[in-house]
Amino acid sequence: MPEAKEKGTQKVQEFKTFVKxxxxxLKKVKRKEKTLQELFEEWMLFGEDDASWYEEEMDEDLEEVSEEKSIGGMLSALKQMNFEEVQKGIEQFSGAVYSIQEVLSQFRSKPKPQSPYSQSHSPFPFRHD
Incomplete structure (x- = not known):
């Protein structure tokens, strides 16, 4: 019986080494997708050479590479940008927006001016002395 316990302790130590x-x-444990016990059991069943252990690691590596590429791409685009042309484009866009606002204001119905008669309560346009 002591041999089984010793063998179990040895496997736990091997699993700890694997996790390190x-x-x-351990991210699956942190995300509460699996318990440490479940991971240990899978490790015992499949062994540490199983591809499932490395899929997530490869996904993380790919994410890091794509982030680096996107940041590098943005930086190189900023370096190549001519800010004078950008400013001209913004000014043209602003002018176009202003023109559209002018056209729209011409189509809006203008409120009718109220006659002076409608403001008083009396139907007669003269005042009482």
Missing amino acids: AHPHV
Whole structure:
């Protein structure tokens, strides 16, 4: 019986070493997708060479690479940008918006001016002395 306990302790130590070498495995525990016990059981069943342990690690690596590429692409685009042309484009856009506002204001119905008779309560246009 002591041999079984010793063997179990040895497997736990091996699993700890595996987790230290592959910290991405613990993300499932942190996200509460799996318990540590479940991960240990899967590790015992499939072994540490199973591809499922490395899929998430590869996904993370791909995400990091794509983020670096997108940031690098934005920086190179900023370097190549001619800010005078950008300013001209903004001014043209602003002018176009102003023109559209002018056209729209011509089509809006203008409120009818009220006659002086409608403002008083009396139907007669003269005042009482």
